[in-house]
Amino acid sequence: MDRPEPEGGSAPTLRVDWPEYYRLIETLALRIHESGYAFDSVLCLARGGLRVGDVISRIFNRPLAVLTVSSYREAAGTRRGSLQIAAAISSIEGEPRGRVLLADDLADSGATLAGVVRYLNQHFGHIRELRTAVIWLKGCSQFQPDYFASHLPDSPWIEQPFEVYDRLRPEELAQRLQPTGRDPR
Numbered sequence: 001m002d003r004p005e006p007e008g009g010s011a012p013t014l015r016v017d018w019p020e021y022y023r024l025i026e027t028l029a030l031r032i033h034e035s036g037y038a039f040d041s042v043l044c045l046a047r048g049g050l051r052v053g054d055v056i057s058r059i060f061n062r063p064l065a066v067l068t069v070s071s072y073r074e075a076a077g078t079r080r081g082s083l084q085i086a087a088a089i090s091s092i093e094g095e096p097r098g099r100v101l102l103a104d105d106l107a108d109s110g111a112t113l114a115g116v117v118r119y120l121n122q123h124f125g126h127i128r129e130l131r132t133a134v135i136w137l138k139g140c141s142q143f144q145p146d147y148f149a150s151h152l153p154d155s156p157w158i159e160q161p162f163e164v165y166d167r168l169r170p171e172e173l174a175q176r177l178q179p180t181g182r183d184p185r
Helices: 018-035 050-060 111-123 161-167 170-180
Strands: 013-015 041-046 064-074 079-085 098-107 127-138 147-152 157-159
Touching: 018 050, 018 127, 018 147, 041 050, 041 111, 050 064, 050 098, 050 127, 064 111, 079 111, 098 111, 111 127
Parallel strands: 013 157, 041 064, 041 098, 098 127, 127 147
Antiparallel strands: 064 079
16 A cells, blocks of 8 residues: 545545554554453564564563564555565574464555465465454455554554664764763663
């Protein structure tokens, strides 16, 4: 899905700061807990699901695995291209098995989650049960995750707090930190 452009102006944007971002992850974790789902491990989708998976794996004390996927590469990450899935999952536990919680930041069109679920079911026969969890479920999503913290029926563009780093380059960072006159270490 491309960044939506409604008539007469720019797309609606939901700006999320760090405290709200982590509050939503905690809300998601609580919904998973209240469901009674006893998963064996968390598999997060990098990059957007890294923080989600990390926090959930810590709260539930479950191992974390990472699968790198990419679909939003064009136009500074605002236009969806074809889904690319890494050849390997990174985990100290080995191949995913048993009950797995798949974590990502959002279900936008739903294409990424649907594609990854299909891929995992085709390539990892030891997964007994796979459930999905996201912070945001957009109204335009064709995929319904098992868990979500916030439903956004109007499907706004979400500006997450870490996205500032998509535009920040080392030279700009050096300029920003230099005026303080002190070493940030």
